Amino acid sequence: MTNKTIFFKAPIFQSIGKELAHRYFLKGDFGQVIGVKTLTGDAEPLRSFLGYTDLAWSKKSRFSILEFTEALQDSAVAWTLEDFILFTTKQPLRLKSAVLAKAEHDFQVFKEKIRQIDPIFVEQLTDKQLRNWQEEKDVAAVFATVSKALQQLPKEYTRLPVFAYQQTGNSHAFDENEPAGLLLLQMLSPNETLEDETTTLLTNVERKNRVLDEAKLLKDDIHNDVAVYGLLAKNETVSAMWQGACLEQASWKIPLKEILRMQTIYPASGNQVLVVENSGVYSILLDELPEIPMICSSGQFTYAVWKILRKLTESNTQIYYVGDMDPEGLVMAQQLLQTFPKHAQTIAMDKTNFKIAKQKTQISDTRLKKLRLIKEPKLKEVANLIQETHEIALQEGFIEELIWQVLAVFGR
Incomplete structure (x- = not known):
């Protein structure tokens, strides 16, 4: 950079160069005039360069491209407009059509x-x-x-x-x-x-x-598992392993490998299964409701959970899901309802139980945005309450109400 070119490092000239390059990129020409107020940077260097007095410049709202070009040619650098743009933007002039054409050519290659x-x-x-x-x-x-x-x-x-x-x-x-x-x-x-x-x-x-x-x-058929209770499975005959767990009234974790191996999975009694999000609540319900077939989804659904639910619905099992009434819990419930519209519904996840168990908490805007995904009417009512109050309701807060509703729905 020479002493002659340092003058054009002023922000106002950088702004002019950028504007001219942009115009050429879009239309292939520079236009006729540039509005002074559209530029950034102190305009004093530009006024001095174009040779206006302070009074005359104060009355100017724009200047012509022609006078700017002539000023460049008459200056110490004796630049063309293209030289000026190359100096200020560090890039040669480009046409959008040419850039797109090259990009398309490269893509076809x-x-x-x-x-x-x-x-x-x-x-x-x-x-x-x-x-x-x-x-x-x-x-x-x-x-x-x-x-x-x-x-x-x-x-x-x-x-x-x-x-x-x-x-x-x-x-x-x-x-x-x-x-x-x-x-x-x-x-x-x-x-x-x-x-x-x-x-x-x-x-x-x-x-x-x-x-x-x-x-x-x-991906992983061993560590990808799901806790179940009261379920049977069979291929040609009923699996002794699954049957033994039912006879022992034992909750056990089934690896994805074993789920995939079974042709049919179904409740040991009836045609209903309770799916519980929280492992602690699941454990309590096993003690309180030993006659109810159950699955613990343990937070976000793993593929083992999805696969066993699919096999259950294929055997025409009705799924009843209960989870926390917070943004994440409602989204999980909505996922289940949308995936199995004919076989899944929620239980105890309603505004009545929300009001019983509600608690104030900090909910970020990101979490609140998840509630836009909720479409099911009862869940939507709860989602609206969360948005209005910034309160949530955890399963632990409405266990008693949940037990009564499960007994009513499952007919036990």
Whole structure:
């Protein structure tokens, strides 16, 4: 930078350069005038540069591009307008149409590169998805890895880390936080939008696991489990393990592996099951209601929970869910109702019990926004109370009322 150019480092000239570059980018020309008030920075250097007196400048609301261009050419730097823009913005002039044309050309080159690896990617992925992949590093290697994996999907249930090791030598290659893992999920779910939770309340946990399940891939079939009581399961015959737990009146944790192994799961008595969010409340209810089949969902639903609920609904079991009446608890209840509209309903989660157990708490705006997802009428009434009062009601606060309602509904 020379002494001659330092003058043009003033913020007002930076603002002019940015404005001119933007105009050219959009329309291919600079226009006729620039409004002084649209610029940022002290206007004094501009006044001095254009040769206006203070009085004359005070009456100016705009200046012409022509006079600015002539002033540049007559100055010590003898710049063209293009020289000035390059100096102030550090970028050459660009046309939007040319930028878009180049981007489209580059994208088509990328698509052809991917098509040569395996045409199924271009056929199945959307252009939006492909454009996102265009910016990834080592993208060709990722697509080649997934192409090979898609051609060798297992015929029997296989743990995802084992499959990943078989395909790549790295048991974590298809973890969902790895590029190959994300691409594999996208290819196994062409009609799913795994990243979008605004269009559906079906949790990502179930959606992703369901996609893998259909491909005979298991993320974790041992540590992914669910606590149950009073349920039976069978293939050709009733499972002795499940039957033994019922005879012993024992609550036990069933791994996903065992849930998947069973063709049918159903209550040992009746056709109703109580699903309890909180493990402490679940334990209390086991003592108070030993004749009621139950499941403990333990907070956010795991895939084991979703899978056992699906098998229960397939055997025409009615599901009754109770959880905390806070934003997260209501969203979980809504998820359940939306997923199993013919077989699921809530129990004791109403405004009457809310008022019995309500307590003041700090609820962030982020948590309150979750309540917009609530559509079911009774849950909506509770959601409105939470929004109005910033109070919540935990299951522990209405256990007695819950017990009476369960006895009434289950006919015990």
